[in-house]
Each structure stands twice: as C-alpha cells, then as structure tokens.
Amino acid sequence: xxxxxxxxxxxxxxxxxxxxxxxxxxxxxxxxxxxxxxxxxxxxxxxxxxxxxxxxxxxxxxxxxxxxxxxxxxxxxxxxxxxxxxxxxxxxxxxxxxxxxxxxxxxxxxxxxxxxxxxxxxxxxxxxxxxxxxxxxxxxxxxxxxxxxxxxxxxxxxxxxxxxxxxxxxxxxxxxxxxxxxxxxxxxxxxxxxxxxxxxxxxxxxxxxxxxxxxxxxxxxxxxxxxxxxxxxxxxxxxxxxxxxxxxxxxxxxx
Amino acid sequence: xxxxxxxxxxxxxxxxxxxxxxxxxxxxxxxxxxxxxxxxxxxxxxxxxxxxxxxxxxxxxxxxxxxxxxxxxxxxxxxxxxxxxxxxxxxxxxxxxxxxxxxxxxxxxxxxxxxxxxxxxxxxxxxxxxxxxxxxxxxxxxxxxxxxxxxxxxxxxxxxxxxxxxxxxxxxxxxxxxxxxxxxxxxxxxxxxxxxxxxxxxxxxxxxxxxxxxxxxxxxxxxxxxxxxxxxxxxxxxxxxxxxxxxxxxxxxxx
DNA sequence: TGTGCAATGTAACATACGTTATTGATCGGC
DNA sequence: GCCGATCAATAACGTATGTTACATTGCACA
Numbered sequence: 001x002x003x004x005x006x007x008x009x010x011x012x013x014x015x016x017x018x019x020x021x022x023x024x025x026x027x028x029x030x031x032x033x034x035x036x037x038x039x040x041x042x043x044x045x046x047x048x049x050x051x052x053x054x055x056x057x058x059x060x061x062x063x064x065x066x067x068x069x070x071x072x073x074x075x076x077x078x079x080x081x082x083x084x085x086x087x088x089x090x091x092x093x094x095x096x097x098x099x100x101x102x103x104x105x106x107x108x109x110x111x112x113x114x115x116x117x118x119x120x121x122x123x124x125x126x127x128x129x130x131x132x133x134x135x136x137x138x139x140x141x142x143x144x145x146x147x148x149x150x151x152x153x154x155x156x157x158x159x160x161x162x163x164x165x166x167x168x169x170x171x172x173x174x175x176x177x178x179x180x181x182x183x184x185x186x187x188x189x190x191x192x193x194x195x196x197x198x199x200x201x202x203x204x205x206x207x208x209x210x211x212x213x214x215x216x217x218x219x220x221x222x223x224x225x226x227x228x229x230x231x232x233x234x235x236x237x238x239x240x241x242x243x244x245x246x247x248x249x250x251x252x253x254x255x
Numbered sequence: 256x257x258x259x260x261x262x263x264x265x266x267x268x269x270x271x272x273x274x275x276x277x278x279x280x281x282x283x284x285x286x287x288x289x290x291x292x293x294x295x296x297x298x299x300x301x302x303x304x305x306x307x308x309x310x311x312x313x314x315x316x317x318x319x320x321x322x323x324x325x326x327x328x329x330x331x332x333x334x335x336x337x338x339x340x341x342x343x344x345x346x347x348x349x350x351x352x353x354x355x356x357x358x359x360x361x362x363x364x365x366x367x368x369x370x371x372x373x374x375x376x377x378x379x380x381x382x383x384x385x386x387x388x389x390x391x392x393x394x395x396x397x398x399x400x401x402x403x404x405x406x407x408x409x410x411x412x413x414x415x416x417x418x419x420x421x422x423x424x425x426x427x428x429x430x431x432x433x434x435x436x437x438x439x440x441x442x443x444x445x446x447x448x449x450x451x452x453x454x455x456x457x458x459x460x461x462x463x464x465x466x467x468x469x470x471x472x473x474x475x476x477x478x479x480x481x482x483x484x485x486x487x488x489x490x491x492x493x494x495x496x497x498x499x500x501x502x503x504x505x506x507x508x509x510x
Numbered sequence: 511t512g513t514g515c516a517a518t519g520t521a522a523c524a525t526a527c528g529t530t531a532t533t534g535a536t537c538g539g540c
Numbered sequence: 541g542c543c544g545a546t547c548a549a550t551a552a553c554g555t556a557t558g559t560t561a562c563a564t565t566g567c568a569c570a
Contacts (some may be wrong), residue, residue, distance in 0.1 A: 039289045045487075063397045065483050070401040088382050093390050093488040127343050135348050137392040138328045142318045144399035145326040145444030149557070180517060189400030191558050196519060212566085228320050232300075233348040404527070434549065446528050451549060465537085511569100518565065525558075535548070540541105 001054060005167035010125040012166060012236060020122050023115065028053055028105040035102045042083070042096045052082045057102030058178055062185035062186065063094045072187040074137065075160065075179075079167045084130055087112070100178045117246035123210030128235070135233040144189050146229065152188045153198045154227030161217055162234060166228045190255060202226070257310060258283045260334030260422035265380040267421060267491060275377050278370065283308060283360040296351045296359065297338070303347065305361035307337045312357030313433055317441065318349045327442035329392065330415065334422045336343065336384055344366070355433045383490070390488040397446050407443045408449070408453045409482030412463060416472055417489060432470035 003025060016024070033103060035041055041059065042048050059076040073094060076082055088108055113229060115122045135157070143152045161226065164175050181199065185192045202208045207223045209216035217223055224231075257282060269375065271279070287310065291295055314331040323409050328349060332339055339349060342364055370377045391414070399408045419430050422440060436454065440447045457463045462478045465472035472478055479486075 011342045059394070065397075065401060067483075069401040071397045076343065083385075088379065088386055089390075089490045090492060091487065093490070106426065131339075131343055134389050134392065135344075137389065137396060138316070138318065138349060140330045141392060141395050141399060142320075144396060145442075146320060146324040172504060179491045181519095182517080186400075192518090193520090193559075194557055197557090200519085228322075232346065234346045235348070237345060436549095437547080447548090448529075448550090449527055452527090455549085513570085514568095516565105516567085517568080518563100521561090523559080523561105526556095527554105528556085529552100529554070531551085531553105533549080533551105535546105537546080538544100540543090 002078075003039055005077075006053065006081075006170065007079075009079045009166050012131070013128045014023045014121045014125045014210045016121055016125070020119055023119060023122065027107055027111050028055060031106040031108075033104055033106065035098045037098055037100050037102075040095055040097045041090055041102070042103065044095045044191075047091050048083065048086050050108055051084055051086055051112070052096075052186070053105040053107055054078055055103040055105055056081045058099040059096055059102050060099060060183070060187070061094050061096050070186050071189065072183065073140070074133070075187070077160070077163055077167055078169060081107075081108050081126070081129055084126070099183065127235070132235050134235075137234060139149075139233045149188070149190055149194055152190070152201060153226050154207065154223050155183065155229050156184070156188060156227075157202075157215070157217070158162075158220070158224050158229040158231075159234070160228050161215075161223075161238070162219065162231060166236060173218055174214055174216035174219075176213060177210065178213050182208070257333075260332075260424060261308065261336075262334075264334045264421050265377075265384070265421045268383045269376045269380045271380070272378050276379065278374060282362055283310060286361040286363075286399070288359055288361065290353045290357045290359070291355055292355050292357075294351060294353050296357070297347055297348050301347050302345065303338065303341050305363055306341055307351075309333055309335045309337070310358040310360055313354040314357050315354060315438070315442075316349050317350050322324045325441050326337055326444065327438065328395070329388070330442070331506060332415070332418055332422060333424060336362075337508045338379070339381070339385055349410050354418055354438065375505050379388055383482055387488075387490050390415060390456065390490060404443070404445050404449055404453045405456055406482050408439065409444070409448070409462065410484050411439070411443060411476050411482075411483040412457075412470070412472070413475070413482050413486075414489070416470075416478075417491070421489075421491060428473055428475075429464075429469055429471035431464065431468060433468050453498045 007021065007024065007030050008018070031050075033228050035057075037121070041052065044063070051089070056078050058078075059082075060072045061074045061076070062070055064070045083092075099217070115126075138157070143155050147155060156217070162174065169175060172175065181192050181195045184199075185195045188195065190198065194209045199201075199210060203210065205226070206218065207226055209218065223229075256366060261283070262271070262276065262279065278332065283302050286305075290312075296307065299318070309331050311333050314334075315327045316329045316331070316337070317325055317327045319325045329350070338347075370381075394414070398410050402410060416425065418432065424430060430484065436447050436450045439445075440450045445453065454463070460481070461473065462481055464473065478484070
C-alpha cells in the first residue's frame, strides 16, 4: 500500500532529495501486484525479470531440501527489497513466499539503470540495504551456529523488532507479529515443540508478551541481553548520524 | 603472489578484455601486503579504507560472542574479494583472520570509481562475486539450520572443493587443505570432538581422504549426495555458458 | 453460531551432539 | 634432533533439543 516504510528506512541513512522521492514514488506505484497469505511469489529455479519491493505485508526467503526440510533464510518486512541479484544471476537459488497478504512493486532493470545514471543518493541507499542484508545473513549464521535456543529466539525477536521500528511499524512497545511458531521453527532451525518451550520461557522471564498476532517487548534492553544481541550489524547509523531524535535508552543501545 | 585465481574465476562468468586484464593486473600489484598465518587482518569495529583482494593463502571471516563462542561465517580462498561494504558502512561487524600465510592487494575507492566509470565487464564480474557470496551465506544458514553433522561437513567440503577448482587450485582429485578440525568446528557450529567423529565417518565411507594438510575427494558425486549438495547456489554458469570444456560427469553435476 | 482446520500447548521419551579428560601424533623453532 | 605446543584421536558421560502423540484453543467461513 505504501512507500513510507522504504523511504523512512533509507532516510535514516542518506538524505534523499525531492526528486529522489519522486523517482521512488513513481517506481513504486507503476507496477504493483497483490498476493494472498501463504503463497509463493518466486520459486527456486525461476528467472524473474524484476526486483521486488515489499510495499506492505511480511514475506520470507526460504530454501528446501529434497526430503522437505525447510529453512527460512530471511524475512522481508515492508520497505524491504528482494533480489537485486535478478539482473546478474541465471536463476533463483531459493524461493520467496508470503506470510501475510503482500503488495509488491516490480522494479525494472530500466529503473535501476536510470537511478544508477542520475541519482547517486538512491544508489548509495540501495547499496546500504544490500550490505545490511548481507550482514544480517552473517548474523543468522552466527545465531544458528553458536546461540542456544533461547538466545536465538531472543535475538531474532530483537532483530525483527528493530527492523520494524526503523520502518515505522511499531506502536509503543508492541507490534503486529504474524509469524507462527512453525515459521519461527523454520527460521531458527528448532523444532516447533522446542520453539513453543522457548517462547514460554521468554514469557515467564517477562521478556516478551506474545499473544494472537501481536508481540510486545516491555524491556528491549533485557531481551537484547538474553539474545546476546549487538545491534552493530544492522548498521542503523551512518557517518555519525544517529537513529532518531528523541531516543530512549534502549534506542541508544540500538544505535 | 598471483592474480591468476581471480581472473580465472571471473572469466568463467564474463569475458574480460585485454584492457580489463591490465587494469586488474595493475591494481593487484600496486599495494600488496603479507600476513603470517593465524593473525587478524581486520577486526570488528574498525573502519578499513580499502577493499581486500586475496592473492594467495586462505583466510576467514568470523564473529565472536562476548563469552568467546566463535563462528566462522565464511572462508576466503585465493581470488576472493572481501568487504565491498567498506565504502558504505560505518564499521566492520566482523573480523577477518588468516589461516595460512596470506598476500592481499588493497583496492582503493579510487580504483572502484575508475572501474565503475569505464569497465562494465569488471563491474558485472564484481557484482557476480558479491552476489555469489550472499548466496553462499544463505546456503550456510541452510546447513546450520537443517543439515546433520555429516551432511554439513560433506556439504562444506564440496563447496570448498568446487570453489578451489574454479580458482584452478585443485590437482586431479586432491587439493591443499590447511583447515584444522578446530576451524571446521567453528565453521559448522559443531564441537571439535564431533568434527573428528564426523570426519572419521566420511573417511570410513570412502568419501574423503584427509591427511596432513591435503584433502582428496575420490568421488565428488558421492560426497555431494552425502551433503545433499545442490551446486546451483554457486552460480558457476552464466547465460548458458558452462563451466569448462572437457567436463567430467561430476563437473557436469556441478555446473 | 456452530464447525472444521490450523495453531498452540504439554507430556513422555529418544538421540545427536556437547563436554571433559587423556593419550598419542606432528611440527616448527632453537 | 630435541621440546613445547598445537593438532588429532578416542572414551565415558551429560544434556539440549528432537520426536511422537494428543489435547486445547482460536479463528475463518458456512
């Protein structure tokens, strides 16, 4: 539905000009598609022609083994861009599926060429997006390899929380949270049963309130400590610029 | 010592002109540094000024938790390029250390600007390198989240094998292999003891011959099957171009 | 306003992998 | 050509997490 999350996120990092805004605005309204929850947008082996920008809704990237074991390798939140690889690599090595209903804008090769030619701030901002995604992927490697179930879950929730906040999608200490325990299991490499146990433990410790499709984080600092969460990998600041005016203590820890 | 591995690797993917060769050649001989085995090249929190190209030797990217738990998040082999992020992100979110003695060439921002302006094939090739690294990172996420110890180890060995072969660093069915069992443990998220058990099992199954600092893979196809290895994520082909003339059956499987 | 299916919760039991400890091989440096 | 340190190998034992099974809740849709 809206470009707001992308712009808000990118502007944390570079100032975009009015012309930049106009370019992004046009690109994100020209070719929009809508998907139902729990369907695939792109499948492994395909060769999509466009880059996808998530306008609204949640999605994930996942890979699957022949025997059905499935790993979510990243989450896409509103404002995220998937598959810059599309113009270079021959085929997708993973699939992308929706969690909720999702609207996406298709960004053409042509659009990126025009941006590359005349809009360096946008280029920089897109690079930032790409590099942060790579950093997130490394951090997931760390989580899966070294963190315990509890740490892993706390870490993932912190990450999602901060990314949502950056996109302007948190309200106070709570946010929409459409992931099922099965989704969390596929993302953390844990079984569904153990995800349930782990969430109970986080609840019992007062670190999260998770009910229905809403998550509340009453004390982000404590959750971060439980997940051994160091926010540096999200690179939410740049050249001395901090996250936001009016930061809370936990904002500062995150910046 | 040599640019050969980089050029060989990139040329699998794009044809480079004589001028491109000259550019790369000059960049990789201007500012070369040498490191001893088992030292850090860059540390988390630093802000390096250059991109590093590995001319010879093996290195790794790793992250560490406060309590010392350590995860290798990727390996750098000769011809690999690290840290394109250097020009955009504020500070390193991980460290890079050497395994063997290593020679690197420092590539300046200026070099990249010149390449971007006038050498599109090199730009494309560097993009390919970056995107394949991202794909590898996703595959590691998959491995750590879903594969068993045996599958994980077999998968990692397949990956290293194919990357070495692409760089021209295999001889017949064997190659140099300077990783210790401790390195493998840090990369697979297993304990050293279990790495040892797992290697024994691979040996007993005749899938690998690993002795001293040499690895032999008598039957790559079988090792690939043991690791549920699908080489698509390495994107070793492009626009219908295949790996090599004179492919063996397992080459074909890898392409 | 039920009714059916997906999601969540719980329990009992199984196991892949971790931990600690010790021994024997390898190897670079004096 | 020894010596200390690192690396590899093996064993005994511990545990975090997986598996199977089933009950409960919640919610979309008839």
